[in-house]
Amino acid sequence: xxxxxxxxxxxxxxxxxxxxxxxxxxxxxxxxxxxxxxxxxxxxxxxxxxxxxxxxxxxxxxxxxxxxxxxxxxxxxxxxxxxxxxxxxxxxxxxxxxxxxxxxxxxxxxxxxxxxxxxxxxxxxxxxxxxxxxxxxxxxxxxxxxxxxxxxxxxxxxxxxxxxxxxxxxxxxxxxxxxxxxxxxxxxxxxxxxxxxxxxxxxxxxxxxxxxxxxxxxxxxxxxxxxxxxxxxxxxxxxxxxxxxxxxxxxxxxxxxxxxxxxxxxxxxxxxxxxxxxxxxxxxxxxxxxxxxxxxxxxxxxxxxxxxxxxxxxxxxxxx
Ligand code: ATP
Ligand code: MG
Numbered sequence: 001x002x003x004x005x006x007x008x009x010x011x012x013x014x015x016x017x018x019x020x021x022x023x024x025x026x027x028x029x030x031x032x033x034x035x036x037x038x039x040x041x042x043x044x045x046x047x048x049x050x051x052x053x054x055x056x057x058x059x060x061x062x063x064x065x066x067x068x069x070x071x072x073x074x075x076x077x078x079x080x081x082x083x084x085x086x087x088x089x090x091x092x093x094x095x096x097x098x099x100x101x102x103x104x105x106x107x108x109x110x111x112x113x114x115x116x117x118x119x120x121x122x123x124x125x126x127x128x129x130x131x132x133x134x135x136x137x138x139x140x141x142x143x144x145x146x147x148x149x150x151x152x153x154x155x156x157x158x159x160x161x162x163x164x165x166x167x168x169x170x171x172x173x174x175x176x177x178x179x180x181x182x183x184x185x186x187x188x189x190x191x192x193x194x195x196x197x198x199x200x201x202x203x204x205x206x207x208x209x210x211x212x213x214x215x216x217x218x219x220x221x222x223x224x225x226x227x228x229x230x231x232x233x234x235x236x237x238x239x240x241x242x243x244x245x246x247x248x249x250x251x252x253x254x255x256x257x258x259x260x261x262x263x264x265x266x267x268x269x270x271x272x273x274x275x276x277x278x279x280x281x282x283x284x285x286x287x288x289x290x291x292x293x294x295x296x297x298x299x300x301x302x303x304x305x306x307x308x309x310x311x312x313x314x315x316x317x318x319x320x
Contacts, residue, residue: 003027003071003082008036012315014089017153019178020078024085024315027070034070037081041177048074054171055081061143065135067156067166079174083166086156089314091128091217094157094303095120095224118306120222122255123294128155129218129262130281130289131163136214137277139168140207148175150213151188152220159304161296185236186226188213191244192271198240208271211280215266216249223252258285 009026011033016022020039027034041048051074058069068084088094095118132155139145147154148169157163169175187194190212193205219227227249233239248267251260262285268274280286304314 001029001071002073004073005075005080008034008082010036010318012318014315015153023318025082027082032070033085034082035085037083039079039081039174039178041077041079041174043077043177045074047173047177048077048079051079051171051173051177054173055079057143057170061139061170063135063138063142064162065131065138065164067164084164086158086162086164087314088157088159088300088304090153091155091157091221092152093307093312094300095221118224118303119252119254121299122259123289123292124296124299125218125222125255125259126285126289126292127294127296128157128163128221129214130286132165132214132217133277133280133286135165136207136210137281139165140277143170145170146207147210147213149188150210150217151186152217155217157300159297159300161300163296185230185239187240187243188216189243190271191269194240194244206271207277208274211266211274211277212271215263218263218266219249219251222255256285258283258288261285 007028009028011024011026014022014024014035020037022035022037025034025036026032041051043051052072055069055072058072061069067086070082070084072079072081074080132150136147136150139147145168147165149167150165154165154167155163156166189197190205190209193209193212196202196204216227228239228242230239233242248264248269251263262280262283265273265275265283266280275283307314
């Protein structure tokens with residue numbers, strides 16, 4: 001079926017990105033709550049239709065680790081893109097911004113109480129990582145695409161404890177149209193990709209660049225903040241330099257050797273040295289996830305409580 005705006009009721013704003021905003025909406029004909037992304041593009045109609053056609057392959061992107069796609073349409077120069085609503089939001093807001101450690105009786109990770117942020121237990125970190133890798137492997141093996149934009153805001157989670165990827169690069173036309181100048185102040189791009197983009201060369205990076213971004217995202221999740229903190233660098237250029245030339249970041253203390261080794265392998269500076277997805281799934285860190293019991297539902301519920309305590313809501317009133 002096709003979705004159009006007449007059938008949609010906007011419920012509130014879920015967030016804003018660099019290219020537009022995401023709203024929670026209700027689709028009346030199907031009775032389904034959805035997330036609707038609005039992307040403003042200054043393009044002629046044929047290009048916009050091209051994008052809609054390219055987005056169609058998303059109907060084949062059906063996997064437990066991929067946010068479901070419902071449909072897309074255009075109005076004037078905007079592309080609207082409807083997807084599964086993930087009711088716990090994205091990973092960045094679930095762990096970010098150091099909260100007071102209270103009531104920490106998590107298993108495994110051996111929480112050393114008293115420090116500023118609530119530590120993500122290793123079991124949870126592992127489950128999230130495993131989901132991300134399986135999702136990326138699916139995209140590569142089944143759809144022959146790389147993600148291109150792996151970062152905590154593009155890893156969504158719901159109260160059932162499911163972890164799913166969104167915003168991967170399916171449409172060449174859409175990628176081209178989004179401002180390329182956006183190597184912003186929080187870059188998850190691999191060193192080789194930063195080099196290639198800043199030199200304005202044709203992109204030479206491959207899937208292993210996504211592996212770097214996974215490593216960086218895991219560290220951010222564990223630390224509760226972006227691993228190259230802006231206050232350390234006088235400007236964006238210096239920050240990018242640190243990514244390209246500096247030693248890669250590491251997990252905060254308290255995680256296992258396997259976890260540390262996994263992250264170090266993802267963050268090898270030489271892309272050829274980074275493992276493939278199949279190899280990463282065989283890594284002891286992720287193998288241990290297979291028959292581990294992890295209370296994701298409980299962790300998400302607790303994380304949502306902490307987020308609410310920080311005054312961050314999942315849904316904001318609609319702005320005119
Ligand atoms: P960028 O513009 O660089 O991609 P971004 O990922 O933060 O950054 P958007 O993709 O526009 O920007 O998303 C904005 C916010 O909306 C996200 O941070 C996320 O928290 C929320 N969001 C996006 N998609 C969904 C969804 N399907 N369900 C629930 N929340 C969502
Ligand atoms: Mg996004």
